[in-house]
Amino acid sequence: MIAFLCKKLLRFATLLIALCVLSFWLVSYSPLDPIQAYVGADMTRVSLEQREAIAEYWGLNKPPVERFLHWGSALVQGDMGTSMIFRRPVADVIGERFMASLALMSMAWLFSGILGFVLGAIAGMKQDTWVDRLMKWYCFTLASTPTFWLGMLMVIVFAVWLGWFPVGLGVPAGVLAEQVTLADRLYHLILPALTLSILGVANVALHTRQKLVDILASDYVLFARARGEKGFLLFWRHGLRNVAIPAITIQFASFSELIGGTVLAEQVFSYPGLGQATVQAGLRSDLPLLLGIVICSALFVFIGNLVADIIYRLVDPRIRKGESA
Amino acid sequence: MNRRQKTLITTVCAALLLIGVIASALLIGDEWIATNFEIKNEPPSLAHPFGTDWLGRDMLARTVKGLSVSIGVGVIAATASAVIALILGMLAATMGKAVDNAISWLIDLLLGVPHLVALILISFTLGGGLKGVVVGIALTHWPSLARVIRAEVMQLRSAEYVLISRKLGKSRWWIASRHILPHMIPQLLVGFVLLFPHAILHEASISFLGLGLSPHQPAIGIILSESMRYLTSGMWWLAFFPGISLLMIVRAFDILGENLRKLTDPHSAHQ
Numbered sequence: 009m010i011a012f013l014c015k016k017l018l019r020f021a022t023l024l025i026a027l028c029v030l031s032f033w034l035v036s037y038s039p040l041d042p043i044q045a046y047v048g049a050d051m052t053r054v055s056l057e058q059r060e061a062i063a064e065y066w067g068l069n070k071p072p073v074e075r076f077l078h079w080g081s082a083l084v085q086g087d088m089g090t091s092m093i094f095r096r097p098v099a100d101v102i103g104e105r106f107m108a109s110l111a112l113m114s115m116a117w118l119f120s121g122i123l124g125f126v127l128g129a130i131a132g133m134k135q136d137t138w139v140d141r142l143m144k145w146y147c148f149t150l151a152s153t154p155t156f157w158l159g160m161l162m163v164i165v166f167a168v169w170l171g172w173f174p175v176g177l178g179v180p181a182g183v184l185a186e187q188v189t190l191a192d193r194l195y196h197l198i199l200p201a202l203t204l205s206i207l208g209v210a211n212v213a214l215h216t217r218q219k220l221v222d223i224l225a226s227d228y229v230l231f232a233r234a235r236g237e238k239g240f241l242l243f244w245r246h247g248l249r250n251v252a253i254p255a256i257t258i259q260f261a262s263f264s265e266l267i268g269g270t271v272l273a274e275q276v277f278s279y280p281g282l283g284q285a286t287v288q289a290g291l292r293s294d295l296p297l298l299l300g301i302v303i304c305s306a307l308f309v310f311i312g313n314l315v316a317d318i319i320y321r322l323v324d325p326r327i328r329k330g331e332s333a
Numbered sequence: 334m335n336r337r338q339k340t341l342i343t344t345v346c347a348a349l350l351l352i353g354v355i356a357s358a359l360l361i362g363d364e365w366i367a368t369n370f371e372i373k374n375e376p377p378s379l380a381h382p383f384g385t386d387w388l389g390r391d392m393l394a395r396t397v398k399g400l401s402v403s404i405g406v407g408v409i410a411a412t413a414s415a416v417i418a419l420i421l422g423m424l425a426a427t428m429g430k431a432v433d434n435a436i437s438w439l440i441d442l443l444l445g446v447p448h449l450v451a452l453i454l455i456s457f458t459l460g461g462g463l464k465g466v467v468v469g470i471a472l473t474h475w476p477s478l479a480r481v482i483r484a485e486v487m488q489l490r491s492a493e494y495v496l497i498s499r500k501l502g503k504s505r506w507w508i509a510s511r512h513i514l515p516h517m518i519p520q521l522l523v524g525f526v527l528l529f530p531h532a533i534l535h536e537a538s539i540s541f542l543g544l545g546l547s548p549h550q551p552a553i554g555i556i557l558s559e560s561m562r563y564l565t566s567g568m569w570w571l572a573f574f575p576g577i578s579l580l581m582i583v584r585a586f587d588i589l590g591e592n593l594r595k596l597t598d599p600h601s602a603h604q
Contacts, residue, residue, distance in 0.1 A: 023442050030442075034458040152583035154534055156541050157557060157576035164569045268449035272538055276561070287542050290453045302454055306445045 020310050031302045035295050036072040089296035093288060098300040109281035113266055115201040120208030121259040128216025133243055135221055147210040155269045159203045159276035166199060173199045200273045211262060216255045223250050257320050263312030267305050344592040347585040358401030361394050377570050384570035396575045399553040400582055406466060407533040413471035415525040422482025440476040448473050456544045466545045470532050478524040485520055489513050519597040526590035530583045553579045
C-alpha cells in the first residue's frame with residue numbers, strides 16, 4: 009500500500025512539473041498582450057514609457073525562461089504571484105473562490121452520487137423492463153445535454169416563470185457582506201447545484217446498472233434465486249456491496265467533469281466561484297491566476313483519483329489479496 | 334423485424350437528420366437572417382417556428398446555420414483527434430515498452446487537467462477563435478480512442494495470422510499496413526463518430542464562455558450566450574430551441590456511433 013502510494017505520488021510529481029512547464033510555455037506564447045489586457049480601453053492614452061514601466065512592474069520585460077525560473081521558484085515556496093485583475097495574491101483569490109465552488113461542487117457531487125446510485129440500482133434490478141429503458145434513455149439524453157443550456161432552462165423555469173429562486177449570484181444583491189446569512193448562500197446555491205446534479209447522475213447510474221446486471225447474471229445469484237431470494241432482499245445481500253465500490257470509485261474519479269460542469273454553471277448563474285475566475289482570467293489575460301487555477305485543478309483531480317484508488321484497495325478485499333499474492 | 338434491422342433504421346434516420354441540417358444550412362441564404370425590426374422579439378408562430386430575436390432575425394434559420402458551423406468545427410476537430418489517437422495508439426502498441434510508458438504518461442498528463450480548463454488554456458494560447466477551438470479539442474479528446482486502439486493492436490499482434498506473416502519474413506511495415514490497419518478502420522470510424530458529440534459539446538461550451546468562436550461566426554454557443562441577456566425578460570424561445578436542436582444533433586451522432594459499433598461488432602451480428 010505504501011509502495012503504491014509512493015509510486016502514485018512520484019508519478020504525479022513528474023506530471024505536475026511537466027504541467028507547470030507546459031502551461032507556462034503555452035501562455036507565454038499567447039498573442040494576447042497581457043499589458044493591453046491589463047490597461048484595457050485606455051491603451052491609446054498609455055505612452056511607451058508607461059508601457060515599459062507596467063511591463064517591468066509585472067516582470068514581463070524579461071525573457072520567458074527567466075520569467076519561468078522566477079515564477080517556478082516562487083511557486084515552490086507556495087507563492088503563486090499576484091492576480092492582475094483582482095490585484096491580490098493568486099493563492100488568496102483561488103482559496104476564496106475555491107471555497108465558494110467547493111460548496112457548490114460538494115452539494116452537486118453528493119446529490120448526483122446518491123440519486124445516480126439509486127436510479128442505477130433500480131434499473132439494474134428491473135433489467136429490460138420499461139423502468140430500465142426509461143432510465144437508460146434519460147441517462148443517454150443527459151450525456152448529450154449541454155450543461156449551460158440546462159442551467160439556462162433552470163433559470164427560465166424556476167427563476168423567471170415561477171420566481172422561486174434568484175436568477176444568479178452567490179449572495180443577495182444590495183446587502184452588506186456581514187448581513188448575508190448561511191440561508192441566503194444556500195438559497196442561491198440550490199439552482200446551480202441542482203443543474204449539476206441532474207447532469208452528474210448519468211455516469212454513476214449507467215455504471216451501477218451495468219455492474220448490477222453483471223452480478224445478477226452470476227452463479228451465486230442464480231443459486232440465491234433458486235433458494236427463493238428475490239427483490240430487495242436479494243439486492244441487499246448480494247448486490248449492494250458489489251455495486252457500491254465501483255459507484256463510489258467512479259464518483260471520486262469524476263472530479264474532472266465536475267470542475268468542467270462547475271465552470272459552465274457558474275457562468276450561467278454568475279456564481280462567484282473558481283469557474284468564473286477561470287473564465288475571467290482567460291478573457292482578461294490574467295496569466296498568474298490562469299496558471300494557478302490550472303495547477304490547482306490538476307491537484308484537485310489527482311486527489312480525487314487517488315482517493316478512488318485507495319478506496320478501491322481498502323474496501324475491496326479481493327484486490328488486496330491479489331496484491332500480496 | 335429483428336434487432337439488426339431496427340438498428341439499421343435508426344442509423345439511417347440519425348444520418349438523414351444530420352445531412353438534412355447541413356443541406357438546409359447550405360440552402361439558407363443570408364436574406365433569411367436579415368434584420369427586420371418590424372417583427373423583433375416575436376414568440377414562436379407558424380411563420381417563425383422558433384420565434385425571432387431582438388433584431389427581428391428568424392431563430393430557426395439562425396439555429397440551422399449555427400448548427401452547421403458547430404458540425405463543421407466538430408468534423409475538423411474530431412478528425413484531427415482521431416488521427417492523433419491512431420498514430421499514438423499504434424506507436425504505443427508496437428514501439429516497445431518505453432514508448433508505451435511515455436504515451437501513457439502523456440495520457441495521464443492530459444486527463445489530469447479538467448477538459449474545460451485545458452481548453453481554456455489552449456484557446457487562450459492561440460488567441461481564441463476557430464483555430465483555438467479546433468486545436469484545443471483535437472489535443473484534448475484523443476486519449477480514450479488511443480487507449481482503445483492500443484488495446485486492439487496489442488491483441489492483433491499476437492493473432493496467429495500476424496505471427497505467421499512475421500515468420501514468413503514480412504516486414505513490420507507490410508504487417509502494419511496489410512494486417513493491422515485494415516482491422517483498425519471500423520474501430521477508427523466508430524471512435525471518430527463517438528468523439529463527435531464531445532467535440533461539439535465542448536465547442537459550444539467554450540464558445541458560450543466567450544473564449545471560442547468569435548461573434549461573427551454564429552455558432553450555437555454564441556447564439557446561446559447572446560440569449561443569456563434576454564432570459565430575465567422572459568424570451569425563453571431564444572434559448573430553448575437552439576439548445577434542444579443542439580441536444581438532438583449530439584444525440585443523433587451518439588446513436589449513429591453506438592449503432593455503427595453494434596453493426597461492425599461480430600459478437601452482435603446475429604441478433
